[in-house]
Amino acid sequence: MSREQVGDLAELPIALRPDAPGLFLALAPMDGVTDGSYREVLTAMFGGRSGISVCVSEFVRVLRQPVTEAVFLRHCPELARGGSTRAGVPVFVQLLGSDPKWMAEAGARAAALGAPGVDLNFGCPAKTVNNSDGGATLLKQPCRVEQVTRAVRAAVPASVPVTVKVRVGWDDAAPMVDIAMAAEQGGATWLTIHGRTRTQLYKPPVDWKAIGRAREAVSMPVVANGDLFSLDALRECGQVSGCSAFMIGRGAMGRPELFVQARGCFERASLSRADMQQLLLRYVAQLLADGAGAHATLGRLKQWLRMGGLLRADMAQWFDAIKRLQTLAEAKATLLASQ
Incomplete structure (x- = not known):
């Protein structure tokens, strides 16, 4: 695909943070899906002008022991190249765990290896993860989200963002505001919210209104995620949630052109x-x-x-x-x- 087909992305800045000028569109982490090879191929699209602001790695499981360099490199091979894909898109390292001490140590280690950001996974709905006190199970006790976030934030250099990804709740969205405030009080740089509860898994409906309630309750940026499969979905999510920053996951599997499309740089309805x-x-x-x-x-x-x-x-x-x-x-x- 030629540059003429894509247009000039310089006219539509790719924001590297949700609070920066331009449009922030992150590629979501999906365990077993968004590996380093997938990130490499997607960010290389359109001559390296993929429209993707930031990628987040598959989660690194943090147990009560140090995470080795080999494990980090397996989940995020981009660390060997300065923390970015070959197209220059930053890749945050995602951590999944519940022990503040060991999560802090892992965060510090990721940053020392060159991670441009550290993302904390409090949204994984997998039963095996939840049964071992990880992922979305922490949403039942927002104070634990705060504790882990605070520990990691204290261990990671101030120049490195510490971001948090959650769902709207465990079995309902009532605690969404409490969860968002806990992440902010823990020092999160920004918060990404998937608009479903853990018990929903990926069943409809997606609750963009709950994302909006969280956005109104905190001063940090909030990134909306969930069922962003088209330009119309991005527009509707923005209107309902009030968010202007988005993370695209499953939508990128069938519509990898959506990132440039949202920037007005791809006129066709889809890839041929x-x-x-x-x-x-x-x-x-x-x-x-x-x-x-x-x-x-x-x-x-x-x-x-x-x-x-x-x-x-x-x-x-x-x-x-x-x-x-x-x-x-x-x-x-x-x-x-x-x-």
């Missing part, structure tokens, strides 16, 4: 079938170049197609065609043969 096909093949090549085995690469390809198929008919068709295939070579051949 051929463009999407080439993007998927670049992802396969990137995974292999990054050391993934053929079987793991096939699994990641199927996963992207499955999720993207919720938004694009061609991706749903490709998923149906390869979901039972056993080899990567067969899957690639099937994709290449599809016109």
